[in-house]
Amino acid sequence: MFKKVLIANRGEIAIRVMRACRELDVKTVAVYSDVDKNALFAKYADEARPIGPAPASQSYLNMDNILEVAHKTGAEAIHPGYGFLSENEIFADRCKKEGIVFIGPSGKTIESVGSKIAAKKTMKAAGIPVIPGSKNGIDDLDSAVDVAESIGYPVIVKASAGGGGIGMKVVRKTEELRETIESTRRVAKSSFGDATVFIEKYLEEPRHIEFQILADSYGNIIHVGDRECSIQRRHQKLIEESPSPIMTPELREKMGSDAVKAAAAINYTNAGTIEFLYSKGDYYFLEMNTRLQVEHPITEIVTGVDLAKEQLRIASGEALTYKQSDIQQRGWAIECRLNAEDPLNNFTPAPGKLRRYRSSGGPGVRVDSGVHTGFTITPYYDSLISKLTVWGRDRNEAIARMKRALYEYIIVGVTTNIPFHKAVMNNEYFRRGELTTHFIEDHNIIKEVEKIIEAEKEKGATLASALGAEDKKVAAITAAVGTYIRNAKLGELNEH
Known part of the structure; x- marks a missing residue:
């Protein structure tokens, strides 16, 4: 070591x-x-x-x-x-x-899947199902039209070197194709230094499902179970859970086997993630992330595997300490990414100073954070405040525990997306596990967020008045962050 x-x-x-x-x-x-x-x-x-x-x-x-x-x-x-x-x-x-x-993996391995076009070719050759689309980068509009018409609209235009959903656009008719390709090229060049774009069939009602991979330098590769990451904004994840609500033992065996096969196809070592899109009973390779994922805590909680430690052990030359048969998913885990951002303004980042910060705790709660009271969320980096992860014996208990944990959070000084997470946890479709990557739009979640924020403004003002605090001042603070301090004492309120 x-x-x-x-x-x-x-x-x-x-x-x-x-x-x-x-x-x-x-x-x-x-x-x-x-x-x-x-x-x-x-x-x-x-x-x-x-x-x-x-x-x-x-x-x-x-x-x-x-x-x-x-x-x-x-x-x-x-x-x-x-x-x-x-x-x-x-x-x-x-x-x-x-x-x-x-x-992490070698530079050669990272490069082999850094291009989405190259990665798709490699996975297809290895027998992994891939989404129908262009085999190479799009050079001209005529070839783009041919591809789109051959696979059928709607299609999605993507940056080959892209990530995080940057530059992705859906096209539903030929008349929109030229402008979309040109705009995606500009974004790709600006964001990644590579203007190459390609076209794929756009899957209706897709779910985003991924498998955690661990591989050592002795040829041992295992998957560490599945995660569902379908709740997204701008193609970026906000809520993840493990296992996926649609997963069966048979589907897990099939997808997990393909994930291991995908890692073997590029001689992978260390921790990584194979991402799939699932739609109407079929799944397709989406991309591979050659690093530890933001959402890795949910996998750690349901399997007991410390992924960061395994990374260190593998990199130091040790063999995997687990066999595939050792990996068992127990219970259910959900992670909410708590960001300083405004869900009512298209989730625009809202940097600022945390005048007060208190995370939740109690049974089955894990908080990964690097902030504290007085810390400033700057505009230079991502707006993540903390990752709130909970575990329950089953999905219903995990949802109930997440609702309780969100209720306990106190964040004053910046606008957060906590009301958004509350709205999702309360949503009947989410509770039934009926998820897609368009969940926010399909179920008008932002309307529910507005109701939660308004209700919490009123409760915050009522609480301030009942405790004899400075009503207007406290109400303004609670309104600004879209939450209220339920169990605060008079002295705690006055310090603001």
């Missing part, structure tokens, strides 16, 4: 990896930008070093600075977390060249 690991990331994922290191008696090095100097993750590490100004391009994406710190501190390995450099083949190769272990 390594003696010292540098974590090339920030926030809750940096702390998550540091916790695994601490349990394995591995020293940690944090790197931080100027605005993160006093962040919790920088204080949690055994040592911390600055790497540049706030913009990610000058700090968390600055390979030279990160590698320089690794050498100066004697770090033997670098864990990239997720985002930033986690799926950058150039960085993985540079680590190897400079004698530092990259905790």
Whole structure:
């Protein structure tokens, strides 16, 4: 096992990896930008070093600075977390060249699935079902029309090098195709430096289901169960659960086997995720993420497998400590991503200072967070406040526990998406497990969010009045964040 690991990331994922290191008696090095100097993750590490100004391009994406710190501190390995450099083949190769272990797959492997077009070809050759679409990048409108008409509208135009749903657009008729291709190319070039786009059949009422993979350097590959990630905004996940409500033992066996086969097709090592779209009884390869996923806690909770520790063990040269037969999913886990964002304004990020922060707790609750009272959510990075994960003996208990845990949260100072999560948990279709990636639009969830926010404004104002606090001041605070402080004492309210 390594003696010292540098974590090339920030926030809750940096702390998550540091916790695994601490349990394995591995020293940690944090790197931080100027605005993160006093962040919790920088204080949690055994040592911390600055790497540049706030913009990610000058700090968390600055390979030279990160590698320089690794050498100066004697770090033997670098864990990239997720985002930033986690799926950058150039960085993985540079680590190897400079004698530092990259905790993840090789640069060659990352590159092989970095292009969605190339990944689809590889998976199709391996016998994995793929969504019908163009075999190569779209060069001209005539070929695009031919592809779209051959597979049938609606189709979706995607950036080959893309991720996070950036640039994806649905096209329902030929007249819209040219403009969509051109706009997607512009977004792809700006966001990823690669203007290549392709076309796929757009699946109606799809569900997003993924399988966690672990693979060592001795050829051992297992899957660690399934997750459903269909509740999304702008093709980005907000709520995940494990297992999927539609999963059967037979379907899990089939999809899990294909996930393992997909990892073997690219000689994969370390932790990764094979993502599928499921529609009307069929499933198709979507993409592979060559890193630890944001939603990994739900898998850890239902299986008992510490994925971060397994990453460290595999990267240090150890064999997998689990066989496929060891993996059993027990109970149900749900994760809500609590962000500083405004669900009533198209989920626009809402950075600001946390004037008060208190997370929930109690039986079956896990909170992954890197914030505290007084912490500032900056506009430079993602707006994640914390990941709230719960476990229940079954799905109904997990939903009830999530509702309770959301009820306990206190966040003052920024607008959050907590009312959105409450609305979803209360939704009858969600409770029945009838999910699609269009869930928010199909069920007019934002209308329910508005009702929750209005109700909580009224309750917040009533509570302030009943306790004899400064009514207008407290009401303004509670209205701003769309929540109210149910069990607060008079002194706690007055401190605001």
